Amino acid sequence: xxxxxxxxxxxxxxxxxxxxxxxxxxxxxxxxxxxxxxxxxxxxxxxxxxxxxxxxxxxxxxxxxxxxxxxxxxxxxxxxxxxxxxxxxxxxxxxxxxxxxxxxxxxxxxxxxxxxxxxxxxxxxxxxxxxxxxxxxxxxxxxxxxxxxxxxxxxxxxxxxxxxxxxxxxxxxxxxxxxxxxxxxxxxxxxxxxxxxxxxxxxxxxxxxxxxxxxxxxxxxxxxxxxxxxxxxxxxxxxxxxxxxxxxxxxxxxxxxxxxxxxxxxxxxxxxxxxxxxxxxxxxxxxxxxxxxxxxxxxxxxxxxxxxxxxxxxxxxxxxxxxxxxxxxxxxxxxxxxxxxxxxxxxxxxxxxxxxxxxxxxxxxxxxxxxxxxxxxxxxxxxxxxxxxxxxxxxxxxxxxxxxxxxxxxxxxxxxxxxxxxxxxxxxxxxxxxxxxxxxxxxxxxxxxxxxxxxxxxxxxxxxxxxxxxxxxxxxxxxxxxxxxxxxxxxxxxxxxxxxxxxxxxxxxxxxxxxxxxxxxxxxxxxxxxxxxxxxxxxxxxxxxxxxxxxxxxxxxxxxxxxxxxxxxxxxxxxxxxxxxxxxxxxxxxxxxxxxxxxxxxxxxxxxxxxxxxxxxxxxxxxxxxxxxxxxxxxxxxxxxxxxxxxxxxxxxxxxxxxxxxxxxxxxxxxxxxxxxxxxxxxxxxxxxxxxxxxxxxxxxxxxxxxxxxxxxxxxxxxxxxxxxxxxxxxxxxxxxxxxxxxxxxxxxxxxxxxxxxxxxxxxxxxxxxxxxxxxxxxxxxxxxxxxxxxxxxxxxxxxxxxxxxxxxxxxxxxxxxxxxxxxxxxxxxxxxxxxxxxxxxxx
Amino acid sequence: xxxxxxxxxxxxxxxxxxxxxxxxxxxxxxxxxxxxxxxxxxxxxxxxxxxxxxxxxxxxxxxxxxxxxxxxxxxxxxxxxxxxxxxxxxxxxxxxxxxxxxxxxxxxxx
Numbered sequence: 001x002x003x004x005x006x007x008x009x010x011x012x013x014x015x016x017x018x019x020x021x022x023x024x025x026x027x028x029x030x031x032x033x034x035x036x037x038x039x040x041x042x043x044x045x046x047x048x049x050x051x052x053x054x055x056x057x058x059x060x061x062x063x064x065x066x067x068x069x070x071x072x073x074x075x076x077x078x079x080x081x082x083x084x085x086x087x088x089x090x091x092x093x094x095x096x097x098x099x100x101x102x103x104x105x106x107x108x109x110x111x112x113x114x115x116x117x118x119x120x121x122x123x124x125x126x127x128x129x130x131x132x133x134x135x136x137x138x139x140x141x142x143x144x145x146x147x148x149x150x151x152x153x154x155x156x157x158x159x160x161x162x163x164x165x166x167x168x169x170x171x172x173x174x175x176x177x178x179x180x181x182x183x184x185x186x187x188x189x190x191x192x193x194x195x196x197x198x199x200x201x202x203x204x205x206x207x208x209x210x211x212x213x214x215x216x217x218x219x220x221x222x223x224x225x226x227x228x229x230x231x232x233x234x235x236x237x238x239x240x241x242x243x244x245x246x247x248x249x250x251x252x253x254x255x256x257x258x259x260x261x262x263x264x265x266x267x268x269x270x271x272x273x274x275x276x277x278x279x280x281x282x283x284x285x286x287x288x289x290x291x292x293x294x295x296x297x298x299x300x301x302x303x304x305x306x307x308x309x310x311x312x313x314x315x316x317x318x319x320x321x322x323x324x325x326x327x328x329x330x331x332x333x334x335x336x337x338x339x340x341x342x343x344x345x346x347x348x349x350x351x352x353x354x355x356x357x358x359x360x361x362x363x364x365x366x367x368x369x370x371x372x373x374x375x376x377x378x379x380x381x382x383x384x385x386x387x388x389x390x391x392x393x394x395x396x397x398x399x400x401x402x403x404x405x406x407x408x409x410x411x412x413x414x415x416x417x418x419x420x421x422x423x424x425x426x427x428x429x430x431x432x433x434x435x436x437x438x439x440x441x442x443x444x445x446x447x448x449x450x451x452x453x454x455x456x457x458x459x460x461x462x463x464x465x466x467x468x469x470x471x472x473x474x475x476x477x478x479x480x481x482x483x484x485x486x487x488x489x490x491x492x493x494x495x496x497x498x499x500x501x502x503x504x505x506x507x508x509x510x511x512x513x514x515x516x517x518x519x520x521x522x523x524x525x526x527x528x529x530x531x532x533x534x535x536x537x538x539x540x541x542x543x544x545x546x547x548x549x550x551x552x553x554x555x556x557x558x559x560x561x562x563x564x565x566x567x568x569x570x571x572x573x574x575x576x577x578x579x580x581x582x583x584x585x586x587x588x589x590x591x592x593x594x595x596x597x598x599x600x601x602x603x604x605x606x607x608x609x610x611x612x613x614x615x616x617x618x619x620x621x622x623x624x625x626x627x628x629x630x631x632x633x634x635x636x637x638x639x640x641x642x643x644x645x646x647x648x649x650x651x652x653x654x655x656x657x658x659x660x661x662x663x664x665x666x667x668x669x670x671x672x673x674x675x676x677x678x679x680x681x682x683x684x685x686x687x688x689x690x691x692x693x694x695x696x697x698x699x700x701x702x703x704x705x706x707x708x709x710x711x712x713x714x715x716x717x718x719x720x721x722x723x724x725x726x727x728x729x730x731x732x733x734x735x736x737x738x739x740x741x742x743x744x745x746x747x748x749x750x751x752x753x754x755x756x757x758x759x760x761x762x763x764x765x766x767x768x769x770x771x772x773x774x775x776x777x778x779x780x781x782x783x784x785x786x787x788x789x790x791x792x793x794x795x796x797x798x799x800x801x802x803x804x805x806x807x808x809x810x811x812x813x814x815x816x817x818x819x820x821x822x823x824x825x826x827x828x829x830x831x832x833x834x835x836x837x838x839x840x841x842x843x844x
Numbered sequence: 845x846x847x848x849x850x851x852x853x854x855x856x857x858x859x860x861x862x863x864x865x866x867x868x869x870x871x872x873x874x875x876x877x878x879x880x881x882x883x884x885x886x887x888x889x890x891x892x893x894x895x896x897x898x899x900x901x902x903x904x905x906x907x908x909x910x911x912x913x914x915x916x917x918x919x920x921x922x923x924x925x926x927x928x929x930x931x932x933x934x935x936x937x938x939x940x941x942x943x944x945x946x947x948x949x950x951x952x953x954x
Contacts, residue, residue, distance in 0.1 A: 526855045528931060568876035572854060572901050578890050762892030775892030812891055 026050035039247020048081040059152035062109035069096035071153040079147030085250040131164030139177030201258040205294025229300030238293035322353035361402035386464040393438035411490040414478025426561040435559035469511035541628035586767035675789035679738035682783040693802035771816035791839035845940040863924040
C-alpha cells in the first residue's frame with residue numbers, strides 16, 4: 001500500500017474535473033481489489049487514505065486554515081479506515097468558537113464539492129462548547145465519536161470538545177446505548193445469525209457486532225477481546241472475510257447494498273475463489289465460512305457484553321479484580337487522575353486492581369507533590385477522599401504500599417517503616433498512623449459500646465480535616481527528638497501545599513500540636529477538679545475542636561496496641577469530653593472579654609482604619625468565645641459595621657462558604673429580635689444548621705446563622721440576597737409581621753409532623769453565675785428556632801446568648817436567658833418549660 | 845507480710861508510686877477498676893438529659909510489704925493520694941501467710 005499523499009493540485013479553473021479524476025482513480029483501485037476478492041482491510045484502508053487526501057485538499061481550498069480553528073474528523077467506518085466503495089462519508093466539522101457567516105461560507109465551500117462528486121456525506125457541525133451538552137446528544141453520535149479520527153485542520157479540537165463533557169458518564173451512556181442498539185438490531189433478525197441471506201453489516205454475527213465488541217473493549221478494557229470469546233486471531237479473520245464480502249456486494253450492485261442474497265452468494269463465491277464443481281457447492285462453502293466467522297463474532301460479542309468491566313469513572317472501570325484504568329498509558333501521564341481510582345474503589349466497596357497499582361508504583365516517583373492536586377478541584381477531591389468511610393484505611397494502605405502516599409505527602413515518607421522503641425507502641429509509625437484512621441472509620445459501624453463516639457464523628461463539621469491531622473500527627477517521629485513540634489511544622493508545610501483556608505489550617509494545626517493533650521488530662525489529671533476542666537476548655541475553645549480532639553485521642557490510643565484502649569480509659573475520655581462540652585456550652589457566658597491581656601493581640605493586629613479605643617469598646621463585655629469563633633478579619637469587620645449603626649440600625653449581610661450560606665447581623669437589642677431574625681430565614685425556607693448569638697451588656701447584638709438554602713431561592717433569584725436582607729430589615733423595624741410571613745409554611749410543617757423522639761427542654765440555674773440556661777433538643781424542623789425563641793420572649797425572657805447546632809435530624813440549641821436582668825426563679829422556669837413545650841408541639 | 849490494696853484516683857497513681865518507691869517498695873500491681881464507695885456515683889447532664897454515672901473509674905494498686913514497713917506504706921499512700929475531696933478512695937490491708945517465687949519455687953513465710 002502506498003502512503004497517502006496530497007491530491008495533485010489542479011489548475012484553479014478545473015478543480016472539479018481533477019477531483020473527479022482523483023476519486024475515480026481511488027475507486028478504481030478498490031474496484032480492482034474487490035474484483036479479485038481482495039477488498040479487505042488493506043484495500044479499504046488504502047481507499048480511506050485516498051479519501052483523506054481529498055478531504056484535506058478540499059479543506060485547504062475552502063479556506064479552512066484562514067478562519068478560526070476548525071477541525072475535520074472522520075467518523076464511523078471512515079474513522080476506522082474501513083471505507084467501502086459506496087459507504088457514506090461520515091464527517092464531524094468542529095469549530096473552536098461560535099459559528100459565524102464566514103464559517104458558514106467555509107462549510108459550503110468544503111462540503112458542496114463532496115456532494116458534487118456524488119458522494120453520500122453524513123456531516124455533523126459542532127462548536128467546541130457543545131461538548132458540555134454531549135451528555136444529551138443522540139446515542140448514534142456518541143457511538144460514532146468513539147471512532148473519531150482527525151483528517152484535516154486542528155487535530156486538538158476533539159480533545160477540547162470531549163474534555164467539556166463528563167467522560168465517564170458519556171462512556172457509560174455510549175456502552176449502554178450500544179447494548180440497546182445491539183438488542184434492537186438482533187431482534188430485527190429474530191436474534192439468530194443463521195440467516196439464509198444474511199446482511200453482512202447488520203445481521204447478528206456480522207460487521208456491526210464485530211465493531212460493537214471492539215467498541216466495548218475500547219471503552220472498558222482494551223485487552224478484553226484477547227481474554228475470552230473467540231480470541232483476537234479469529235476476530236481478525238472474521239473481519240477480513242466480512243469486509244471482502246461486503247466490498248464484493250458494493251461492487252456487484254454498484255450501490256450501498258449489504259445483503260448477501262442467493263444470487264450474490266454465487267458472485268461472491270466466484271470472486272473469492274471458492275472451488276466446487278457446481279455453483280451450489282461453491283456457495284455452500286462460502287456460506288459455511290460465513291457462519292463460522294459469524295459465530296466467532298457472536299461469541300466475542302457475547303463475551304464482551306458479559307465480561308466487560310463496568311465503567312465507573314473517567315478512564316476507570318470496575319473489574320473482577322478491582323478498579324482498573326481503561327487506558328493505562330494515558331493514566332500514567334496524568335497523576336492528578338490517580339486519586340479518583342482510590343475514590344471510586346471506596347465508593348464501589350472494592351480494591352484498586354494490582355494492574356492499576358503496578359502502573360502507579362512504576363510512575364509515582366516521576367511526579368512532584370503538586371502534580372497530584374494541581375487545581376482547586378483536585379485539592380477539594382483530595383479532602384473529599386479523606387472523609388472517614390469504610391475502606392479508607394485499605395485504600396490509604398494501598399497508596400502507601402505503592403509509594404503514592406509518600407509522593408503526595410512527602411512528610412509521610414520519613415515515617416515509612418519507622419521503628420520507635422517505647423513501652424507501648426507495637427507497630428511501625430506509618431502503620432500506627434494508618435490504624436488511627438481505621439479506628440476512626442470503624443466508628444461508622446460501631447456497636448452500642450461506641451455509639452457515643454460514633455455520634456461525635458457524625459457531628460464533626462469537617463471530618464476530613466481530622467483524618468488529615470491523623471495522617472500527619474506523628475510525621476515528626478522521623479526525627480529522634482520531641483515529635484509534636486516537628487509534626488506541627490511539617491503539617492503546616494502540607495497545609496500550605498494543599499492551600500487550605502485559614503480555618504482549616506487552624507484546625508489541623510491545633511489537632512496536631514495538641515494531640516497528646518486530651519489523653520494527658522483524661523488519664524493523668526484530676527478531671528473532677530473544675531479548674532482542670534476550665535483550663536482544658538480554654539485550650540480547645542469551641543465544641544467542634546473538642547469533638548475532633550476527643551476522636552483523635554480515641555483513635556490514637558487505640559492504634560498503639562490491641563490492649564491500650566480499655567473500656568476504663570474510654571470512660572475517662574468520655575467524662576472529660578462531657579465536662580468540657582458542658583463548660584463550653586453552659587459556662588461561657590460568665591467568661592467575658594474584660595482584661596487588657598485578652599484584648600492585646602486583637603488591638604495590636606488591627607488595621608490602620610481602626611483605632612484601639614473603638615476595638616476595645618466593641619469587644620469589652622462580649623464572651624471570650626466570640627474571639628474563638630470569628631477570625632480577626634471578621635472581628636474588624638464587625639467593629640466597622642458597628643460604627644454605622646447610628647446611621648443604619650440593622651447591619652446584615654450574606655456570604656457563601658463551603659456550599660452553605662452565612663447570615664451575619666449586627667444591630668441593637670430589642671424584644672423578639674432573635675426570634676424575628678430566625679423567623680425571617682425560615683420564611684424563605686432556609687434550614688438553619690448552626691449559629692450563635694451574642695448580646696453585650698450595652699445592648700449590641702452580633703448574630704450569625706449558617707443555613708442551607710434547600711429551595712435554592714438565593715441561587716435561582718438574582719436579587720434574592722437583597723430581598724432576604726430587605727425582609728429582615730422590615731421585620732426588625734416592625735414594618736412586617738414575621739408570623740404572617742411564616743403562617744403558610746408552619747401549617748404545612750405541623751400537618752407533616754413526624755413522630756420522632758420526644759423533645760427535651762432542660763433548665764439549668766447552676767452552670768452560670770449570670771444566666772439561666774435552657775437546653776432544647778428536638779427534632780429539626782423549619783421554623784423550630786423561631787418558635788422556641790418566640791416562646792422564650794413571650795415568657796418575658798431576654799435571649800442574650802444562643803448556640804445553635806443541628807446534628808442530623810436533631811436540633812440542639814442552648815439559650816442563655818435572663819428575666820428583668822436576673823436568673824429565672826423556679827416558678828418562672830416551670831412556666832417557661834411549659835411554653836416551650838407548647839411551641840414545640842405547635843400549640844402556641 | 846501484708847497485702848495493701850489501695851483504690852485511688854487515676855491521676856494519683858504516679859504520685860503513689862513515687863511515694864512507695866521512696867520506701868524501697870518497687871513491686872506493685874496496678875489495675876484499672878470501676879466502682880463506687882460513699883460517692884455512689886453522681887448524676888451528669890449531657891445535652892439537657894440527665895444520666896447516672898454510678899461506677900467511677902479508679903485505679904487499684906496492690907503491694908505486698910513486710911510487716912515492719914506496713915504502716916509507713918499506708919501512710920505514704922494516704923498522703924500521696926489525698927485531695928481532701930469525696931472520692932479520694934480507700935486502702936485495705938490483708939494478711940499474707942506465705943508467697944512463692946514462680947521461677948525458683950522459693951518460699952517466703954510471714
